[in-house]
Amino acid sequence: MLRYVSPVIVFVRTATKDTELRGVRVNKGDRAAMFYPSANRDETQFADPDHFDVSRTPNPHMAFGGGGTHFCLGANLSRVEATAIVSGVLWRMKNLELAGPVERTPSTLINGVHSMPVQFTPARPMGARDNTDALMPQARDCRCAAASRSEVTKDPPAVQGVRFTTCGIRSPHSC
Numbered sequence: 001m002l003r004y005v006s007p008v009i010v011f012v013r014t015a016t017k018d019t020e021l022r023g024v025r026v027n028k029g030d031r032a033a034m035f036y037p038s039a040n041r042d043e044t045q046f047a048d049p050d051h052f053d054v055s056r057t058p059n060p061h062m063a064f065g066g067g068g069t070h071f072c073l074g075a076n077l078s079r080v081e082a083t084a085i086v087s088g089v090l091w092r093m094k095n096l097e098l099a100g101p102v103e104r105t106p107s108t109l110i111n112g113v114h115s116m117p118v119q120f121t122p123a124r125p126m127g128a129r130d131n132t133d134a135l136m137p138q139a140r141d142c143r144c145a146a147a148s149r150s151e152v153t154k155d156p157p158a159v160q161g162v163r164f165t166t167c168g169i170r171s172p173h174s175c
Contacts, residue, residue: 001082003061004052006036009111011070036062037111093120 012033015026026032039062041049046056064072072078089096100117 001052001054002063003040003046003056003059005111006040006061006063007111008036008063009107009109010035034062092123093118094123096120 010033012031015028015030015032017028019026021032040046043049045060064075064078096118097120098117099119102113103115105112105114
């Protein structure tokens with residue numbers, strides 16, 4: 001997904017020496033921009049670059065940078081978080097669908113979603129505290145988890161417009 005919709009739009013660098021990029025002369029001191037959406041859809045690197053394919057291999061996307069000095073330090077954490085979030089959402093939020101318009105973050109640097117209302121049918125409640133902790137172990141350490149834990153295990157027929165905080169407990173609460 002990072003290749004298809006890159007979170008970073010552009011990064012600008014200053015050339016440290018005279019060089020040439022795809023037939024274009026770049027002099028030392030010139031500014032050069034890399035547009036991630038373009039790099040991640042480069043037809044010389046990707047067969048059918050506009051096709052979304054989660055099983056694409058190889059997938060030399062540039063979402064974390066091209067390697068070297070400027071490679072994203074958080075790349076491995078980001079991969080783990082994305083895996084946990086996607087599997088958790090698919091498991092806990094049955095019938096997930098949009099419930100309103102998606103609002104994008106207005107930025108020329110970062111591509112993101114500011115607001116995306118959804119509705120879903122929650123999975124059956126975990127019930128016992130140990131099971132809830134297994135689902136969201138980070139909630140044990142949240143200062144507000146004790147007060148909010150009962151909210152996590154409620155089983156309403158449908159939840160619309162629910163927001164989750166970084167600790168995984170439904171808002172509103174302070175964490």
